[in-house]
Amino acid sequence: MPVTIRDVAREAGVTVSTVSRSLNGAYGVNQTTREKVVAIARRLNYSPNRVARGLVTGQTQTLALIISDIRNPFFAEVARGAQDCANRAGFDLVLCNADLEPAAQMRYVRSMLAKRVDGLIMNSVMLFSREERDELAASGIPVVLLNRPRQTKAFSIICADNVQGGKLAGAYLRKLGHRKIAHLTGPKQHGNLTDRSDGFLSACADGIVIHGEQTFRGGCAMARQLFDEHPDVTAVFAASDAIAFGVIREAWNRGLRVPADLSVIGFDNVEVSGIIHPPLTTVHQPKYEMGEAAVEILIKHARQIAGGATPMPEHRILGVQLIERESCRAV
Amino acid sequence: MPVTIRDVAREAGVTVSTVSRSLNGAYGVNQTTREKVVAIARRLNYSPNRVARGLVTGQTQTLALIISDIRNPFFAEVARGAQDCANRAGFDLVLCNADLEPAAQMRYVRSMLAKRVDGLIMNSVMLFSREERDELAASGIPVVLLNRPRQTKAFSIICADNVQGGKLAGAYLRKLGHRKIAHLTGPKQHGNLTDRSDGFLSACADGIVIHGEQTFRGGCAMARQLFDEHPDVTAVFAASDAIAFGVIREAWNRGLRVPADLSVIGFDNVEVSGIIHPPLTTVHQPKYEMGEAAVEILIKHARQIAGGATPMPEHRILGVQLIERESCRAV
DNA sequence: CTGAAAGCGCTAACAG
């Protein structure tokens, strides 16, 4: 049904190879011939079948993004950065939501491999077993891991400077004069969050640390526990904005005013943090840029592989930034 | 590098056609032969090259989702529903963010067509010109439009019952006893929003309608205008949650308490509406289900096309629902 | 039930 390279060739009175060369800007085509071919291709509304091209070149100009959930605003922002960057380079991005299930994640990986994507971005927990990791590495396609600071050295890694972010938050609260400070975070042993805790504790060695669920609900629950057990706390550093929102909600419920009675600082700087009341002071992660960086690396590596080279995995840590809004005050 | 169907065939001592048939569950293969082939394929860790298969079958098991911006929580939710549904059927989903630019949108459409996706979901404004529309229709792949109530009859359409939603909101505010009610919405002549307005006006014929930008900032701006020009208004129906958040923010700035001094109802029911203070009463759109429905239609139509049939475009309107939270009160 | 052969639409040597 659609017009093929053969149709163009016939119409132009040349062979398909000449058409291919003309359209792909390869050397060795008479300028006049090329122009003629290009004109005819345009007139026929010809568009090369990328599947066919992919089969012969071995490259699909497609990347995969395997994350836990696109509804998480953090990932939405990363995805947008990744897609924009991919688009600029003529690549497409396929989206996979694997939640936190290793099995789902691995199914997606295999499916993407079978579709011969040129690269893979993944986040999500404890990826696969040793064999699975080897399987991926053996596939020979570039992989960048998102936010997995201490992972194997076989893949590239992009993450924000979580240690620095935690330190920034802790130091800021101390500078405001707070002395009884709590840190509400997710599960222990969670790469990112552990780094944030470490950074925080380096600035507030006597900080109270409470673990829970890294969600709005989790934030509510941890805040309840905190208010019950440590009513003298004057400031909290939430390991994510979602947790911070829970803290603010719970503070409201207890009649505590933020920031009058309680200072709260978050982490991530998701869009809503500027919209809620009070506007949330938080540590900004360069989410969009992380997506861009991941794709940038992938494309570079894919080109190297196409050129016969073996790319070196790259580990890039992006800077964070304190965003002062209205949820903290000096005491 | 990767193991091909030929490797399996050689190892099994049969030809590639037998391997193909065995693996695809086609009729006419000796049970014993099939089992042997399957076992060997598994042992070799064989996974068919989907690009090659796509070239011959003409189907890629891939769908495209062209939206304005995945960072918009509305689209994130739709995307998640779409991706889940696609995944269940063995399809993948490629994500494109075209913002509101017709040119970008058309580039994505063409790119997806060239990659031979099996179907297309699009939202975004005033798609293309007549020729562009014809070009898409001529491509012969199924298309479903998101939230474009009054579009051409050549494509399928999924949208929420916006008229009903507007009516629900208006009737609710009246039932609470409000008489001076304002409706803050986006640009005029915007399919969805116009429907919401119409529904609202059918319940509140004397409602004040203000047009602006359909964003948080736009909500702030419209609220300022409203408070200046109509200080006696006791309730507002915002055409989207984003606008409602702006109204609440601006109310705070003016010292108006929500809902004590001003009742606010939104539209969409994005996740944050349950997180902000006060929790927002709003009209729920079945976003996830809209994504699912879109993919469901696409896949059904793709199968029909593969079977030689010509699918009939389908128009599906999904029901909405009033979510009562704490931003409205009776007067 | 299985094999041989053709071909999807394109690129890429290799000749001429």
Next chain:
DNA sequence: CTGTTAGCGCTTTCAG
């Protein structure tokens, strides 16, 4: 500079 030839890896008639 252009044409001929050979596949990429798979499915699918068509024979046997």
